[in-house]
Amino acid sequence: MRTSSRTAALLAAALIPSLPAGAAPAETATGRIVAAAHTFLSALDAKQREGVLFRFDDAEQRTRWSNLPVRMVPRGGLSMGSLTEAQRTAALGLLAAALSPRGFEKVQQIVEADEVLKAGENGNPMFGRDLYFLSILGTPSEKEPWMLQFGGHHLAVNVTVAGPRGILTPSLIGAQPALYTANGKAVRPLGQESDKALALLAALDESQKKQAILGYRVADLVLGPGKDGRTIEPEGLKASAMNERQRGLLLGVISEWAGIVHESAAAARMDEIKAGLAETWFAWSGETTAVPGRNTKAYYRIQGPTLVIEYAPQPLGGDPSLHIHTMYRDPTNDYGRKVTAAR
Amino acid sequence: MNARLAAAALLVLLAATPASPHRLDEYLQATTLSIGKGRIRAEISLTPGAALFPVVMAGIDADHDGALSVPERQSHAERVLRDLTLSVDGRPLALRVVSSSAASVEEMKVGEGAIELVAEADVPAGAPRRSLVFENHHARQVSVYLANCLVPADPAIRITSQGRSGDQSEYRVEYVVGR
Numbered sequence: 001m002r003t004s005s006r007t008a009a010l011l012a013a014a015l016i017p018s019l020p021a022g023a024a025p026a027e028t029a030t031g032r033i034v035a036a037a038h039t040f041l042s043a044l045d046a047k048q049r050e051g052v053l054f055r056f057d058d059a060e061q062r063t064r065w066s067n068l069p070v071r072m073v074p075r076g077g078l079s080m081g082s083l084t085e086a087q088r089t090a091a092l093g094l095l096a097a098a099l100s101p102r103g104f105e106k107v108q109q110i111v112e113a114d115e116v117l118k119a120g121e122n123g124n125p126m127f128g129r130d131l132y133f134l135s136i137l138g139t140p141s142e143k144e145p146w147m148l149q150f151g152g153h154h155l156a157v158n159v160t161v162a163g164p165r166g167i168l169t170p171s172l173i174g175a176q177p178a179l180y181t182a183n184g185k186a187v188r189p190l191g192q193e194s195d196k197a198l199a200l201l202a203a204l205d206e207s208q209k210k211q212a213i214l215g216y217r218v219a220d221l222v223l224g225p226g227k228d229g230r231t232i233e234p235e236g237l238k239a240s241a242m243n244e245r246q247r248g249l250l251l252g253v254i255s256e257w258a259g260i261v262h263e264s265a266a267a268a269r270m271d272e273i274k275a276g277l278a279e280t281w282f283a284w285s286g287e288t289t290a291v292p293g294r295n296t297k298a299y300y301r302i303q304g305p306t307l308v309i310e311y312a313p314q315p316l317g318g319d320p321s322l323h324i325h326t327m328y329r330d331p332t333n334d335y336g337r338k339v340t341a342a343r
Numbered sequence: 344m345n346a347r348l349a350a351a352a353l354l355v356l357l358a359a360t361p362a363s364p365h366r367l368d369e370y371l372q373a374t375t376l377s378i379g380k381g382r383i384r385a386e387i388s389l390t391p392g393a394a395l396f397p398v399v400m401a402g403i404d405a406d407h408d409g410a411l412s413v414p415e416r417q418s419h420a421e422r423v424l425r426d427l428t429l430s431v432d433g434r435p436l437a438l439r440v441v442s443s444s445a446a447s448v449e450e451m452k453v454g455e456g457a458i459e460l461v462a463e464a465d466v467p468a469g470a471p472r473r474s475l476v477f478e479n480h481h482a483r484q485v486s487v488y489l490a491n492c493l494v495p496a497d498p499a500i501r502i503t504s505q506g507r508s509g510d511q512s513e514y515r516v517e518y519v520v521g522r
Contacts, residue, residue, distance in 0.1 A: 219487035
């Protein structure tokens with residue numbers, strides 16, 4: 001199911017629910033997300049609504065996410081497999097409203113990868129698109145903070161909505177297989193994350209590469225699930241030692257995560273990241289090239305004052321380029337606590 | 344236990360191993376240090392791969408009841424600490440166990456559950472420029488290591504450089520302690 005960005009935009013637009021007769025169209029992204037949330041909730045029966053809604057301050061549910069399959073780490077909320085077709089459409093409409101077209105497409109490609117994994121393992125019930133869960137913490141509102149979670153194997157999208165803000169940290173974005181064929185076309189859900197980082201690395205001069213490339217193996221995520229709010233001492237090459245073109249390439253890599261959330265929230269987030277760019281570090285560990293059309297097998301980390309991105313290929317008995325875990329964090333604002341704590 | 348762990352890993356490597364969602368033949372040991380003026384705290388997360396779990400479990404589960412009791416975890420933590428060394432300015436420091444917890448045996452069986460150790464060591468006063476070395480020799484033949492330190496909570500402490508061996512089993516941190 002490879003979809004172009006235009007197709008994804010059309011699909012996302014089609015999924016965002018139409019308004020009831022006489023209702024004024026939502027003018028803001030948050031308004032559209034809230035409308036989509038209400039459409040989704042109104043499509044559920046009372047028992048389902050009870051199952052999908054949590055208190056906003058439910059710390060256990062907030063942190064109930066993982067890279068692991070749901071059979072190993074159960075998620076809260078409603079599974080996509082438990083929904084009727086109409087309910088599923090409304091659920092996807094909510095997700096499409098909260099994310100950018102490309103972000104929505106990426107999430108769909110990750111979910112479809114799990115379906116490919118299931119098929120490759122003789123229908124292993126541990127995997128598949130039905131095992132992705134949606135939950136809502138708090139009451140969908142244009143003013144008061146609330147949170148939308150969508151996740152399952154290799155995916156944890158956590159969006160805190162607080163007024164005009166859409167805060168995507170922490171989110172785990174992974175894929176296995178990270179390269180598959182659908183409708184005769186190759187799909188790489190995290191292909192840009194790999195290609196753009198390789199392009200940045202290639203744009204560095206030898207002296208910069210010496211700083212950026214770590215002399216040791218990094219076998220896994222350092223700040224994966226369960227490591228909220230932590231900041232490790234940064235390493236690698238500082239963006240202040242990059243030229244303008246290189247900094248542009250770095251921002252391009254970062255945008256692959258920051259741009260998953262809807263456009264206005266992503267723009268605000270990129271402004272914040274740009275403000276701290278001089279203090280942002282890029283570190284690489286592993287091979288410095290990749291087979292064209294394949295993902296890099298190397299680990300990399302981007303770390304700034306309000307940002308941690310980790311890209312960590314996983315060997316686990318196979319080709320690491322086909323099994324990727326990535327983490328996107330703001331240690332100062334995981335789950336939007338900078339915004340919501342003030343309330 | 345190292346030889347048995349290595350043998351278990353070899354068996355896995357000799358077998359055909361399709362891509363798996365789980366850690367198989369590696370024993371991931373991730374250490375995060377928190378550096379304070381008078382104390383260093385080490386949080387060590389030990390995740391045995393699925394193929395290594397039976398051997399790791401056998402080494403901890405002394406009464407063979409299939410569960411990890413508090414005394415068994417404490418005893419295991421102390422054995423792990425014997426394989427670690429920590430020094431500041433060339434002076435060896437004694438790490439003591441603060442706590443030990445473990446994921447469920449079911450999670451560990453599939454290579455996704457961790458044993459979490461917390462240890463601390465007191466650091467004698469010294470010159471402002473300090474040099475820390477942490478080494479992890481636990482289950483060397485089958486382990487992969489991560490070693491990092493948190494940005495110090497005390498603003499008077501500043502990390503000036505970090506260095507590691509290729510496998511991260513040796514970690515060096517230079518830091519400055521201000522007033």
